[in-house]
Amino acid sequence: MNTNESEFEAELRAIRPVAPTLALRESIARQLPAQHALATVETRAAVISRREADVEAPGFFDRILPDLRWAFAGALGATAVFLAMSHFQTADVPTTAAITAAEPDFGPVEISRDLVAAEDGGVVYEDEQEPARLVRYTTLERHVWTHPVTGARLEVEIPREDIVLVPLAMQ
Amino acid sequence: MPDSLFDEEPWRTCYAQLAPKLLLFARQWVASVADAEDVVQAAFVKFWRHRPDAGPEHYPLLYAAVRTCALDLLRTDSRRGRREQVVATDFEEPFFDPAIERNESSELINAALLHLPDSQREVLVLRIWGELSFADIATTLGDSINTVASRYRYALDALRRILKSHEYQRV
Numbered sequence: 001m002n003t004n005e006s007e008f009e010a011e012l013r014a015i016r017p018v019a020p021t022l023a024l025r026e027s028i029a030r031q032l033p034a035q036h037a038l039a040t041v042e043t044r045a046a047v048i049s050r051r052e053a054d055v056e057a058p059g060f061f062d063r064i065l066p067d068l069r070w071a072f073a074g075a076l077g078a079t080a081v082f083l084a085m086s087h088f089q090t091a092d093v094p095t096t097a098a099i100t101a102a103e104p105d106f107g108p109v110e111i112s113r114d115l116v117a118a119e120d121g122g123v124v125y126e127d128e129q130e131p132a133r134l135v136r137y138t139t140l141e142r143h144v145w146t147h148p149v150t151g152a153r154l155e156v157e158i159p160r161e162d163i164v165l166v167p168l169a170m171q
Numbered sequence: 172m173p174d175s176l177f178d179e180e181p182w183r184t185c186y187a188q189l190a191p192k193l194l195l196f197a198r199q200w201v202a203s204v205a206d207a208e209d210v211v212q213a214a215f216v217k218f219w220r221h222r223p224d225a226g227p228e229h230y231p232l233l234y235a236a237v238r239t240c241a242l243d244l245l246r247t248d249s250r251r252g253r254r255e256q257v258v259a260t261d262f263e264e265p266f267f268d269p270a271i272e273r274n275e276s277s278e279l280i281n282a283a284l285l286h287l288p289d290s291q292r293e294v295l296v297l298r299i300w301g302e303l304s305f306a307d308i309a310t311t312l313g314d315s316i317n318t319v320a321s322r323y324r325y326a327l328d329a330l331r332r333i334l335k336s337h338e339y340q341r342v
Binding site: 018020 | 180182183186190191192194195204208211212215216219220264265266267268276277280299300302327330331
């Protein structure tokens with residue numbers, strides 16, 4: 001052996017460690033690729049299931065909207081009516097703050113009632129009274145407000161059905 | 172399945188480069204080749220499952236994993252007590268490849284390594300046959316670079332003295 005350190009190191013490096021058996025490589029190969037293959041299968045399954053879900057399964061809003069569409073429309077109408085009614089009430093009885101501030105508010109511009117349909121309901125006989133003809137009147141009330149400053153316009157339409165009994169003697 | 176299909180897998184490249192070095196490193200704690208291969212397999216699989224995209228810059232952690240697995244095996248099997256005896260007499264399974272032109276040297280170095288303290292031998296093995304820098308060895312062993320470098324100098328000097336004494340004995 002040489003006493004020079006670098007030569008001594010080179011001489012040591014020239015001796016190669018024993019290679020492991022083929023069994024070690026095969027054992028590792030069985031474990032690592034199995035994991036990768038399993039992960040690949042799981043990933044592909046997840047992608048496929050996601051794609052199927054995207055294509056076939058309806059979305060959240062798609063599922064609930066058909067059921068809630070009419071409920072939503074009704075709620076919207078009720079809200080509009082409620083706002084209009086509360087506006088009328090507050091307009092009739094203005095608060096102290098409104099009076100002191102004297103801020104301009106929405107004012108009624110138009111109130112109309114249009115006859116939409118009249119349906120003959122036939123002759124009805126009330127107890128101990130003369131016979132009468134039942135008529136159903138379907139009308140549409142329309143209220144319009146505007147804001148004097150901003151010019152904003154608020155319109156509310158309220159469907160209404162009236163049942164009227166017209167004595168036959170009067171016809 | 173043909174090997175060529177896996178040639179691009181990082182772990183196979185790593186295995187081809189490091190397997191003999193890892194086995195030699197593992198045998199610093201477990202003398203038998205079978206146990207050392209078990210250690211390398213456990214560490215290698217654990218490492219690549221944890222770091223599937225590992226590159227050469229991460230290989231010091233692989234050596235650290237081998238060391239941890241070897242020490243775990245010693246603890247679980249209570250082999251530490253009988254390890255010295257096994258190492259001292261286990262010449263049937265050499266550390267190095269007994270190539271014809273270097274067979275004599277490899278036997279001498281094999282025997283000389285067994286006389287080094289553990290802390291010096293592991294640094295020498297990582298530096299000479301693992302081809303790691305002092306910084307990487309420090310990362311692997313959890314020591315400072317200065318400590319690692321000084322242990323390496325001591326190991327090199329001690330190995331040289333041992334080999335000289337062996338040569339004198341042979342003469």
